[in-house]
Amino acid sequence: MAINGFCFLVQIFYLPNFYRLAYGYSAVKSGALLLPLVLAQTFMSILSGLVVNWLGRYRVSFGVGMYLQVSLVAIQALVPRSDMAVITSTRNFVRNLGGTLGLAIAGSIFVCRSSNAIIRAVQDDPGKARDTLDDATRAAVIAGYKRGFRAIFLICSTLACLAFFIAFLLMLHINLDLKDDAQLKAESKAWLAQQKEAKRAKREGAETKNEAT
Numbered sequence: 302m303a304i305n306g307f308c309f310l311v312q313i314f315y316l317p318n319f320y321r322l323a324y325g326y327s328a329v330k331s332g333a334l335l336l337p338l339v340l341a342q343t344f345m346s347i348l349s350g351l352v353v354n355w356l357g358r359y360r361v362s363f364g365v366g367m368y369l370q371v372s373l374v375a376i377q378a379l380v381p382r383s384d385m386a387v388i389t390s391t392r393n394f395v396r397n398l399g400g401t402l403g404l405a406i407a408g409s410i411f412v413c414r415s416s417n418a419i420i421r422a423v424q425d426d427p428g429k430a431r432d433t434l435d436d437a438t439r440a441a442v443i444a445g446y447k448r449g450f451r452a453i454f455l456i457c458s459t460l461a462c463l464a465f466f467i468a469f470l471l472m473l474h475i476n477l478d479l480k481d482d483a484q485l486k487a488e489s490k491a492w493l494a495q496q497k498e499a500k501r502a503k504r505e506g507a508e509t510k511n512e513a514t
Contacts, residue, residue: 302392303399304464305368308457310400311407312338315453322446346370360474368468378475410456411449 316338317331326334349367353359359371359378373392380388 302372302396303402304460305372306396306398306400307403307406308461309342309369311403311453311457314404315407315411315450319446319450322443323450342369350374358474360469360472368464375472375475407453407456410452414445414449414452 313335316335317328320326320331320334321328345367346369349370353371353374359374373389376388376392377385
């Protein structure tokens with residue numbers, strides 16, 4: 302999950318900067334171009350949930366979107382119901398920690414790969430590189446940015462492949478049908494029936510009282 306958070310936040314952070322500098326898009330358009338990525342990840346997350354429900358197996362996914370949902374199913378299947386809240390919060394913490402460290406690491410690598418006084422001067426505002434610099438300086442800045450973006454892309458791709466093989470080799474399949482499922486469903490139905498009966502009795506009591514008055 303740490304690698305998942307790493308790749309997710311890094312691409313969300315750096316892709317708009319890449320669009321602004323490489324293509325000269327506005328900040329709004331650069332942000333809007335993230336929609337295909339977000340929508341694809343959302344769709345794959347939903348699809349992975351449906352596949353797990355149909356097959357009863359969670360070792361059928363890959364990528365940030367599919368792994369986001371399936372990883373939660375996998376870790377919850379490992380623990381008793383009483384520990385599900387703890388393991389879920391731990392999983393979310395690890396993912397957020399990976400994203401935080403990922404942004405810091407990617408930022409350091411980006412600066413090192415594009416180390417140039419002029420490039421560093423415009424890193425806070427990529428649009429400035431296209432709007433205010435002369436042609437020769439702009440070309441140097443864009444070349445430096447390309448080196449930085451390429452390094453980040455290679456790192457994220459390598460980590461994503463590594464996470465896939467680690468999960469595939471080390472994540473064992475566990476039966477998702479818990480032994481107490483039938484009992485809990487029966488208890489839930491009985492509780493709902495009791496609640497409905499209590500509401501009906503309360504409503505009838507109130508009607509009787511109104512008729513008496």
